Amino acid sequence: MRMTGGEAVVRSLSAHGVDTVFGIPGTHNLGIYDALREMGGIRHILARHEQGAAFMADGYARASGEIGVCLSTTGPAALNTLASLGTAYSDSSPVLCIASQIPAEGIGLSKGYLHECEDQLGSFAPVTKWQARADSVASIPGVMREAFAQMRSGRPRPVAMEIPCDTLDETDDVTIPAPADVDRVTPDPEQVERAAGLLRGARRPVIWAGGGVIGSGAGAELQALAELLQAPIFTTVLGKGAVADDHPLVAGATILHPAARAFLAESDVMLAVGTRFTEEESDRWGLRLPESLIHVEVDPEEIDRNYPATVGVLGDARAALQMISAQLQDAKREDDGTAARVTHLRQNVWGYCQARAPEGVELVQTLRKALPRETIIVSDLTVAAYWCRRLLDVYEPRTNIYPWGFCTLGFGLPAAIGAKMAKPEQPVVVLCGDGGFLFNCQELAAAVQLGLPIVTLVFNDSAYGVLRPQQQARYGAAHEVDLVNPDFMRLAEAFGVDGCRVESIEQLGPAVTKAIEAVRSALIELPGTLPWPIMEPSARMFEAEQ
Structure with a gap:
């Protein structure tokens, strides 16, 4: 069948069962976007930053068990995905990043093309399982087929492919092969x-x-x-x-x-x-x-x-x-x-934590009571999430989404958008600190544009609150971790989401319940500082202070 490179990308994705992609159009990848418009069948979720798009794809993959796909244009856009892909790589999440490239004839020549990046494909190597370039229209389906085979075999990790921008606009006779058969690894x-x-x-x-x-x-x-x-x-x-x-x-x-x-x-x-x-x-x-x-x-x-x-x-x-x-x-x-x-062990753990840091235990208990059983909990890096990652009960697979290996700030909100796209029938709640939330808060605009009811909790201690107590314990003083934040309620209003500030953990539970029942995007702010989660080995750093 005669088709453009952009059409070959879209048809290959469809052949592999993809119905949702995340990305941002750019000058070099417009051939893909034209094919998405013309052909239909695949939803495109418009992010506000390529890091956000790749985090969305990761959240989608973790919540659904399917492949997450993100699209980026050349150079800075492609490099913007790397932290997100590193997060997926560390946590064994299958994400496909499709990036455009400068015109094929100029790759590697350093002539000064728009968005030119020296060895763009090589930049993906530390954070992906496999990388390849499709250098012709006819080769796109084969490269795509191998990309999916790589993600579905062995350890599921992200992969990357790049396509020169002129290849996306060229036309050729193309055959779209069936997906490769990938068997589970059978034990000896x-x-x-x-x-x-x-x-x-x-x-x-x-x-x-x-x-x-x-x-x-x-x-x-x-x-x-x-x-x-x-x-x-x-x-x-x-x-x-x-x-x-x-x-x-x-x-x-x-x-x-x-x-x-x-x-x-x-x-x-x-x-x-x-x-x-x-x-x-x-x-x-x-x-x-x-x-x-x-x-x-x-x-x-x-x-x-x-x-x-x-x-x-x-x-x-x-x-x-x-x-x-x-x-x-x-x-x-x-x-x-x-x-x-x-049962006795769990009671001992809870009793130990309750005696030493009752506010942390109260937070976990309050959230568990407020959240429906099937809620997908997406964490950013914040002390509240540290408490919940150990003590908050989770009842179903793929409902605890955490950036564990890479521990990447800014993961929470965009990953939650991806999770909600994967599981629209389940409540999705994000646990963020004030600093981490501001890494990718612009993706609230994407949630509003999509009409996604995501509840974002911002635990606001006006600092990089994971770092301040570490500095105090290790060096005797904190430095350059205090934050001057925006008014989060006015920020919520500006984005068009419901805003609610609570003054205590006791008030947090009813606010979360109300936000979930409203089926609208909401931002709930809880000012204050939470105690360090004392069940973590890192709590030993504070023993010298006592």
């Missing part, structure tokens, strides 16, 4: 048998579930295996919601708390699924794990990287859990008091 039966043998002989097995469980859609399989073994389930921050936090065997994301470490010390076998044992999750790799470790992981580079595995099971989490469970059907354990031990 011998590895599975060894893992099952360890679990069969375990006295007190324990499970640690990471984001790979959610990425694989393996929550049901994980729960079934835990019930079979009567094994408690800890989760990482990105693993929250893999199994509902109110399940009697779920201990939540509390594994670094002293009481949880003591609990863990009584276990003899750990089954870790879809987690990389990162610095923040393992207390800089100081967390002591049980003597025997089974590590189920789809990325071969991660097995034995941070903790030596007694048995490494390379493969898709869902397939691995199904195979392990099949070998243990005759080993079902009766209730041995594990659920009661988990």
Whole structure:
């Protein structure tokens, strides 16, 4: 079929099931936008900054389990996506960035073309799994096919492709191939048998579930295996919601708390699924794990990287859990008091936090009471989110969206827009600090233009509030972290969203409930400073002050 390069892009996206893209048009990528207009079938979400567009695509991917797609023009626009792609890369989120390029004949010559960037494609390398250029109209579908295959195989991470602007406007005969068949990585039966043998002989097995469980859609399989073994389930921050936090065997994301470490010390076998044992999750790799470790992981580079595995099971989490469970059907354990031990542990954690920082616990309890069970909670980097990432109960997969590995300020609001586009029927609530909110507050305009009812909570301490207490603890004084902020209520009015300022955590709950029920975009501001989340290992930095 005869078509332009821009049409080849749009038809290739449609062939892969894409119905939503995020981006900003520019001089060099208008060929794609003309094809979007002419062909229909794909919604385009107009961002206000390319970083926002890529964060939206990431939020969409995390909430839906599908590929998120962002479009950018050449040079500065393409580079604006890098922090967002790095966030997706760290957290194993599949995002496709399609960037234009200068005319093909000028690439690499440094002649001074508009938007020219030396080695633009190479700039994507540190933050994407795969990068390629489509240098002809006819090559676009093949490059796109490989891009999707890369995202759907092994660890799901972002990819990037670039297309010269003149190629987007040229015409050629093009064939749009069917998507590549990508099979889940099937574990080695011998590895599975060894893992099952360890679990069969375990006295007190324990499970640690990471984001790979959610990425694989393996929550049901994980729960079934835990019930079979009567094994408690800890989760990482990105693993929250893999199994509902109110399940009697779920201990939540509390594994670094002293009481949880003591609990863990009584276990003899750990089954870790879809987690990389990162610095923040393992207390800089100081967390002591049980003597025997089974590590189920789809990325071969991660097995034995941070903790030596007694048995490494390379493969898709869902397939691995199904195979392990099949070998243990005759080993079902009766209730041995594990659920009661988990309940006691959770009570200890809550009691510890309540005694030392009651305001933080009040915040978590207030939000949980105000939020419907299916609410998607999107976090930016703020002390309030730090409390919630460990203690706030999450009940469904893909309802806890957090920029964990890269810890990128400005993620919250645009990622929430992407999540709401993916799941319009579910409430979406953003947790932001005042500083992080101002990184990408312009995307409120996008939410208003789209008519998206997103509730944004701004915890306003007039500072980069995560940094100020660290400076005071480490150096004895704070410096260059205090902020002069706009009037957030007037800012909300200017953007056309509902604004509400509350003066206490007690007032926050009813305000959140009212905002969700109004089904409109809203900004709720809570002035004041929250205590540092004392269940985090970083709280040790304040011990010298006491």
